[in-house]
Amino acid sequence: MIHLFKRFTGLFALLGLAGSVAAISTTPEVVFVHVGHLIEPATGAVQDNQLMRIENGRIHAVEPWHSPPDGTQVIDWSGKWVLPGLIDAHVHLADYLQTNDPAEPLKHSTEETAYLGARNARATLEAGFTSVHDVGSYRANGNIELRNAINRGDVLGPRINAVGGYITVPGGGGEVTGLPKGMKPLPEMRVGVARTPAEVTRKVNRMFALGADSIKLIATGAVLTEGTEPGQIELTGPMIAAAVKAATAHGSWVTSHAHGAAGIKLAILNGSRGIEHASLIDDAGIALAKARGTYLVMDIYNGDYIAEVGRRDGWSASILRKNDETTEAQRQGFTKAVRAGARVVFGTDAGVFPHGLQARQFSYMVRYGMTPLQAIQAATSTAAEFLGWGQDVGSLTPGHYADMIALDANPLEDVTTLEHVGHVIKGGVVVR
Structure with missing residues (x-):
């Protein structure tokens, strides 16, 4: 199976994947996310109304909401509960x-x-x-x-x-x-x-x-x-x-x-x-x-x-x-x-x-x-x-990959809301 995927890359367009691959290749270097409720699993802390700065696929900063620079991409999750992927x-x-x-x-x-x-x-x-x-x-x-x-x-x-x-x-x-x-x-x-x-x-x-x-x-x-x-x-x-x-x-x-x-x-x-x-x-x-x-x-x-x-x-x-x-x-x-x-x-x-x-x-x-x-x-x-990936995933603190999900309700109150993930970002790229 070695090199199988390389040989068949062109055929993945038939599966509807070509658009996703194109999206990956055109991702801006800096993305901002307006987070309504940010959950940090390690502590259970919830921070409301936050601004997350993503650079080259990793979280660069998380701070209280303020308007990001004009002309930058802002993902509006201001009404969502957000936690790591x-x-x-x-x-x-x-x-x-x-x-x-x-x-x-x-x-x-x-x-x-x-x-x-x-x-x-x-x-x-x-x-x-x-x-x-x-x-x-x-x-x-x-x-x-x-x-x-x-x-x-x-x-x-x-x-x-x-x-x-x-x-x-x-x-x-x-x-x-x-x-x-x-x-x-x-x-x-x-x-x-x-x-x-x-x-x-x-x-x-x-x-x-x-x-x-x-x-x-x-x-x-x-x-x-x-x-x-x-x-x-x-x-x-x-x-x-x-x-x-x-x-x-x-x-x-x-x-x-x-x-x-x-x-x-x-x-x-x-x-x-x-x-x-x-x-x-x-x-x-x-x-x-x-x-x-x-x-x-x-x-x-x-x-x-x-x-x-x-x-x-x-x-x-x-x-x-x-x-x-x-x-x-x-x-x-x-x-x-x-x-x-x-x-x-x-x-x-x-x-x-x-x-x-x-x-x-x-x-x-x-x-x-x-x-x-x-x-x-x-x-x-x-x-x-x-x-062995604790430095890269599992948290939304600076330095980690910008892998995250957004939910319409608080999973700390109703864990079944995780069965209905509305939005996904991986490495700063919007998946859905």
Whole structure:
């Protein structure tokens, strides 16, 4: 898939993206925004009637409103509630949507999947998510090339921290399984398959050679992978430690898909920066995560979507069973983690459900123990820290990228207003 987006750049006009690319190239160097109510998530402070000065895509100053110089561009958000662009720390942009067919990933060409990724990226950005952690695509460099295309201005989408493909054991939670007899996954879908710590090291180095920003391990079985069980450990402690060591050598870090309580603790003890899902986390795992400063990325909306759509569309009985066994347990674990003061990050697993609907999770986070401010922090300042991007995103203070959203109502009072983002700016450019 390398250079795929470059070869097909001209065709993105057919998707209605050409106008957006033109807008990016003609952005003025200085833009002012008249902000009605500015929310700073880290503190919860609200400043009314502010003037924000944006220079070359970053916030230069925020001060009480006064008329900017004549002839400059002023964006009027004087009646809006404004906060940093949202961050979803668990998405799968560069793949086809989950269906009832285990062979679905094999039924779409590299080219088609690239177009789907472009569409998914745009939907995500227009929903107010200006940064994401793309935690894996079956074609190992799919999310990497999508990130590159966005960064070049070929397509419209969020800032992406891309992991490339999954580091997984043969037949494990990161594999395409349950295929009809005689059908095998493509080689580019197995780039991260490893059996030993030495192989893990080689595979991690391979992901960075492809251009990965961070690494995703499949430490336990998966809900949506046939033939695996969420509570089953798949990567050993030495394999996880090898991945962490290799990633550290590249100046990066590792996050681990881990549903089961034992797998969660194993990943934390061996240096994983984050735990994805954490569905069956126990009290000891929560205490360990808090003590080690490990981030918990818990997709507590996703289970309802799987239960509803999966039953409607005939997803396999084993997937529905595993979803039922983990959904409520994950939500109870989420509540305990919040109460314990663990670092909980907003991440949705978008790609299982349609991209652009991620904000539905905010109301679940409030229902299961967070205040609206805590839920917003999970998707801004805390998520930025998790990605190592705290100096660039997650805040609207000077020096940060001018990534921001505008709402008609106060999300600190009603978090569901985040499901209806009216306006989006990324890097000083109006997206909608």
